[in-house]
Amino acid sequence: MxxxxxxxxxxxxxxxxxxxxxxxxxxxxxxxxxxxxxxxxxxxxxxxxxxxxxxxxxxxxxQLQAIEYDALVVASNPTIRQYLEEPEQSFDRIRQNDEVIDLLSRYSYVKHAIHSVQLYANNSTGNVYRGANGIFSRAFIDHSPTYPEIEHTDAAWLGTHALEVGDYLSMPEPVISYYRKVWSASGKELGILVFNMKLASMNELISADAVDGSRYVVDARQRLIVEAHPAGAEAPDYETIRSDLATTLQDRSVDHRVTVHEDGKQLLIWREQPRTQWVVMDRIPWDRITxxxxxxxxxxxxxxxxxxxxxxxxxxxxxxxxxxxxxxxxxxMAKLKGGKMDSRVANEYENEFGYLNQHFNTMADEIEGLIRQVNLENQQKREAELKVLQEQMNPHFLYNTLDTMNWHAISIGATEISHMLSLLGKMMRIGLSSGKAFITVAAEAEHLGCYVELQKIRCKGRIDFRIDIDESLQPYAIPKITLQPLVENAIIHGFHSRREGRIVITGRQQGELMKLSVQDNGYGFSPDNRRDSSSQHGLHNVRERIRLYYGPQYGLDIQSEPNVSTVVTLTLPLVRESGDDRRLQEGEESDHD
Incomplete structure (x- = not known):
């Protein structure tokens, strides 16, 4: 699609x-x-x-801490400890039965939340009780299913369970029990003290405010202790969420709230008591909240x-x-594409449309300017080619004249003049090059060698010349008469009024480039004190020729330090082909990229 x-x-x-x-x-x-x-x-x-x-x-x-404190007081009572340390059938113990039962019963009479208090003695086989309060045999607890929960601890709370003591006392009312072991002064376990809390008192605590959902209190094992529901509402079964709640509470990274789904979406909110790990929670229907x-x-x-x-x-x-x-x-844009270069958009916008219009007009101006620049450069290139052709015609006439002068010098025995004329003639021949604009690096080095020999004769050895161009560069082509102006510039401006000096011409290949440099130890100059424009005419011509042939990314680099040295470095591409048309085409393309 x-x-x-x-x-x-x-x-x-x-x-x-x-x-x-x-x-x-x-x-x-x-x-x-x-x-x-x-x-x-x-x-x-x-x-x-x-x-x-x-x-x-x-x-x-x-409320729980109050019961724990009362249990601690009773378990630490010297009368209780003494009673448990006495043999079961001793006179003192029998005599103290009523006194101990009164002590235990007092808490259930005085404290509203306490249902009963029971003492399970290790050395008792019989039971002495008054109502639900009394002294019972330790065997009842040892055989109870809840005993493993308190076997290895000094004190613990047990969740809701029916109050049942063997065959002697059975009451259907559920209670919450707090177990505390009783120890002698020597550290011997004497029995277990149990405080039973009324569930009614717990109901009073959680039902004090009107709720719009169900409220539950569960112990650390997620067993239900007490629950409350709105008046007239159907009581949801706690067992329907018990398994999900147990899994959620085991993940301590979970916050104090979670939503669960049953017949309808419910919001379950809880808070855990850190000390006892009991949880109080509210379960509210989602529809009622929203x-x-x-x-x-x-x-x-x-x-x-x-x-x-x-x-x-x-x-x-x-x-x-x-x-x-x-x-x-x-x-x-269609008009501009059709060749009407003066087409522009009337811009009356100041927003993004104005931005587009303005930059389109700017682009059109730049395109028009680039076209004019290309035409101007092509004109300059043609003028430069014509100038080179004219310069090649003059050396042709001079070459014939120099040859005549050379034969005349030989006839009169002027060998040094004859040698100089031969060198000059060879320079003219290489410079003429059958009208070509490019010659090989080897031919350029030969042309430069002739010029250096002439300068050695003129300077009488005061200037030391050294040419060091890699053999690998010999077959590559460069614009002719490129190095000679650089050496001439070094002689004229680097050593005027000096008695001696050194010029080193080097050529190296660096990847796809050739680096040709001319270094002299002449006067040099600082960046703030450049030589006058007339002295830079030769360098300017070389730079412009390279730019026209190869593009603006190639050219001259001049580094000079006053009274130390000057280094002129040429950077040219490696080109084996010697056709002038190909050179000019590459120069135009690189110049316009």
Whole structure:
């Protein structure tokens, strides 16, 4: 399927796109608003319930600590310890039975939350009790299914269970029990003291406020201790969430809240008591929490419909406004493509359309300027070629004249003059080069050698010349008469009024480039004190010829330090082909890239 943005007209595409995007954004905004509202209600509910459950936890823990303290007091009572250390049938122990039972019963009479207190003696086989309070045989606990939970600890809370003591006392009322071992002064275990707490007192703690959901208190093993439900509401079964709750509570990275699913979505909020690891939780139906959010949802849906209708009108208007400047720009681009280089866009915009129009006009100006520059450079190149041709014609006449002078010098025995004329003639012959603009590095080195020999004769050995060009560069082509102006410049401007000096000409290959350098130890110059323009005429001509032939990325680099040295380095491409047309073509392409 073809991309609709590439198929349909711009106004239609913009109109449909704007409607689609607006509808999606408005729908997302409505959904986000509903979600945020619901989230705020839920978060507010959670925050308030977490604080409430924290207070309930504090009250429950206060009650539990009070019972633990009472148990500690009883277990540390010298009368209890002495009673348990006496043999079961001793007179003192029998005499103290009523006194110990009174001591135990006092807590159930005085403390509203305490149901009963029981003492299980290690050395007792019989049972002495008054109601649910009394002294019982340790065997009852040892055979109890809950004994493994307290076997290896000094004190522990056990969850809800029926109060049952052997065959002598059986009561259906469930209690919560606190077990504490009784020790002698020497560290011997004497028995186990049990404080039984009424579930009714726990109900009073968790039912003090009206709740809109179910509330549970479970022990560390997720066993139900007590529960409360709204008046007239059906009581949900705790066992339906017990397995999920146990798995969740085992993950300590989970926060104090989680949502679970049953017949309907429920919000479960809990707080754990760190000391006892008991958990107080509320389970609230999700519909009851989000009742207010559903009314907001209806308002949001109506608002979305109105916004979409408004967006349709705005989309049609904006589509037309966007199409006008783009169509205008396209028309002007077509004119420019057709060769009308003075075509420009009337820019009346200050936004992105103005940016496009302005940069299009700037681009058109630059293209027009580049065309003029190319035409100018082509004209300069043709003039340079004509100038070279004219210079080649003059050496041809001079070459014939020098040959006549050489034979005359030989006839009169002027050998030094004859040698100089031969060198000059060879330079003219290489310079003429059958009209070619390029010669090999070997021919250029030969031409330079002739010039150096002439300078040695003129300077009478005051200047030391050394030519060191790699053999690997010999077959490559360069513009003719390139090195000689550099050496001439070094002699004239580096050693004027000096008695001696040294000039080193080197050539090296570096990858796909050749580096030719001329170094002298003459006067040099500082960057702030360049030589005058007339003295740089030869270097300027060499630089321009290289730029025209090869492009602006090649040329001359001059490094000079006053009274130390000057190094002129040529950077040229490695080209084996010697055709002038190919050189010029490469120069034009590289210059215009």
């Amino acid at each position: 073809k991309n609709p943005f590439k198929k349909y007209s711009l106004p239609v595409t913009l109109f449909i796109s704007f409607i689609a995007i607006s509808a999606v954004l408005i729908a997302l905004l409505g959904a986000t608003s509903y979600y945020i509202t619901t989230r705020e209600v839920v978060d507010e509910t959670i925050s308030s319930r977490v604080l409430l459950l924290g207070e309930i936890n504090k009250q429950i823990d206060y 009742e207010g959010s559903r009314q907001i949802q209806q308002t949001i849906v109506l608002t979305i419909v109105l916004c979409v209708l408004l967006a349709i009108g705005m989309a049609w208007l904006l589509a037309g406004q966007f199409a006008v400047p783009i169509r205008r720009l396209v028309r002007v």
